[in-house]
Amino acid sequence: MKRKFQYKIVCCFTAFCMIMTVAAVRVYTAGGNAALQTDINTANSYVFELNNLRGNIYDCNGKPLTGDTLQYYSLNLSGKRPVLNKCDAPQKDKNIYSFCTAVRYSGATLARHLLGYTDLQNKGVTGIEKAYDDILFCDDYLKISIPKRADGTINKTAKPEIYEGAAGGAVYLTIDKDIQRIAENNCKEIKKGAVVITEASSGKIRALASFPNYNQNDVAKSLNDDASPLINRALGCFSVGSVFKPCIAICALEAGIGGFTHTCTGNLMVEGHLFNCHKLDGHGNMNLKNAIAQSCNTYFYSVAQKIDAAAMYNKATRLGFGASFTVCDGISTAAADLPPCDLLKNSKSTVANFAIGQGSITASPLVLSNLYCAIANGGFYHMPTLVEKTVKDGTENYTQGGAKIKVTRKEYADYLKTCLKEVIISGTGKAAASDIVDLCGKTATAQTGQKDKSGELLNLWFCGFFPNERPVYTVVILKEGAHSGEASLCKNFKNIAQDITINKNLLDKTVK
Numbered sequence: 001m002k003r004k005f006q007y008k009i010v011c012c013f014t015a016f017c018m019i020m021t022v023a024a025v026r027v028y029t030a031g032g033n034a035a036l037q038t039d040i041n042t043a044n045s046y047v048f049e050l051n052n053l054r055g056n057i058y059d060c061n062g063k064p065l066t067g068d069t070l071q072y073y074s075l076n077l078s079g080k081r082p083v084l085n086k087c088d089a090p091q092k093d094k095n096i097y098s099f100c101t102a103v104r105y106s107g108a109t110l111a112r113h114l115l116g117y118t119d120l121q122n123k124g125v126t127g128i129e130k131a132y133d134d135i136l137f138c139d140d141y142l143k144i145s146i147p148k149r150a151d152g153t154i155n156k157t158a159k160p161e162i163y164e165g166a167a168g169g170a171v172y173l174t175i176d177k178d179i180q181r182i183a184e185n186n187c188k189e190i191k192k193g194a195v196v197i198t199e200a201s202s203g204k205i206r207a208l209a210s211f212p213n214y215n216q217n218d219v220a221k222s223l224n225d226d227a228s229p230l231i232n233r234a235l236g237c238f239s240v241g242s243v244f245k246p247c248i249a250i251c252a253l254e255a256g257i258g259g260f261t262h263t264c265t266g267n268l269m270v271e272g273h274l275f276n277c278h279k280l281d282g283h284g285n286m287n288l289k290n291a292i293a294q295s296c297n298t299y300f301y302s303v304a305q306k307i308d309a310a311a312m313y314n315k316a317t318r319l320g321f322g323a324s325f326t327v328c329d330g331i332s333t334a335a336a337d338l339p340p341c342d343l344l345k346n347s348k349s350t351v352a353n354f355a356i357g358q359g360s361i362t363a364s365p366l367v368l369s370n371l372y373c374a375i376a377n378g379g380f381y382h383m384p385t386l387v388e389k390t391v392k393d394g395t396e397n398y399t400q401g402g403a404k405i406k407v408t409r410k411e412y413a414d415y416l417k418t419c420l421k422e423v424i425i426s427g428t429g430k431a432a433a434s435d436i437v438d439l440c441g442k443t444a445t446a447q448t449g450q451k452d453k454s455g456e457l458l459n460l461w462f463c464g465f466f467p468n469e470r471p472v473y474t475v476v477i478l479k480e481g482a483h484s485g486e487a488s489l490c491k492n493f494k495n496i497a498q499d500i501t502i503n504k505n506l507l508d509k510t511v512k
């Protein structure tokens, strides 16, 4: 196969500063893995193979998510044969040529679970790297060539040259690198969990992170880690708890019982079983808005008994509960659990558990994102998507947007928005209140039925969106394996919302 090579000048130490920018731009487009220092001795030159020319993965603004860190090299030409070494900074020596290339993964790489990693053959093993390997893969390498004389000595009057073959294709994600960084920075202390940030109006996923993180350059280290850092928790399914309550609230509004009130005494007897509220001495008189704001369990145990079981089941499935779905070619959420419709019809205690998101219902953070997007948008959501387009051999292929799914009437969604605002004003989400941007959200502390030596393991959630009047982003945060008494995720949500508001200049677009 005929290969077309492009000649490029590599910066030498005398002109290093002047052309470093050019080199940086070149290596960004080249991409590739950490250097393979294979010395190929041809008739006219010494050649070192550097990075594999695997195509890069980019964010929605064309910023590279792979290959965005520079690796410096020093090429020592003082001896009989050239010696190439990695180094931390450009070397200042008259016999040394310094240059840099891009490293595919580094300590600064974001969205590692989503990107995945490659093996020693430069094939994708997980994540986007695996799902889009046919687009990204390349069997060629970036090379540096050092001219030599007939006697085999280095020709020091000729400059080394970089040969850049045809790189692999490119994948452009819906991820926004700035938002991804904000999400990861504000959830660093979450040992096990996930964050998903979605553009509310389109369902495009702008950030998707899983904790703990792992090192793409040392995957073996993570294989025996008890915290299972290689699992992408953003795609997993977990007990959901009270962040599910707005789904029941939609059903109550549609059933015409949005005005239902209930006096919480701290518990409710259902089918001979005592179901507790989290406030054991009771919340007193509750309406729908207060019950959401205070996350009163007994209100929801009670109101759910008055709603047709099939209507609740169908509403949950319309939101994506109970199913796995695909966010891009080759990447899907785990299959979630939902109590069977017949069981809901015939068991009041199953309904009570279901009403507060407990029992056999589990969901991924992405499904909860659907629910909160629907409220933010006035009753509909788009199926979440992750890839904007791919580019291969000069041909761009755009991905279709996620299907638009109507969940409820605008007036019901708008009313629930006021309930989720009340959560922040006077309810369980008060710690999320911000002076910068108005927020809507809902907390949850979901029981998992599992225990460790410190007690029952709980899943903490925060689901919300902002700015209130014209929501732009929906945020879902999960902390898995928490214990009773641990701080909620309110501050994580507040800090993410504030940082995005400032970074994306959202204040200009809000009424606040």
Ligand SMILES: [Zn+2]
Binding pocket: 264, 265, 266, 277, 278, 279, 282, 283, 284, 295, 296, 297, 298, 299
């Ligand atoms: Zn209560």
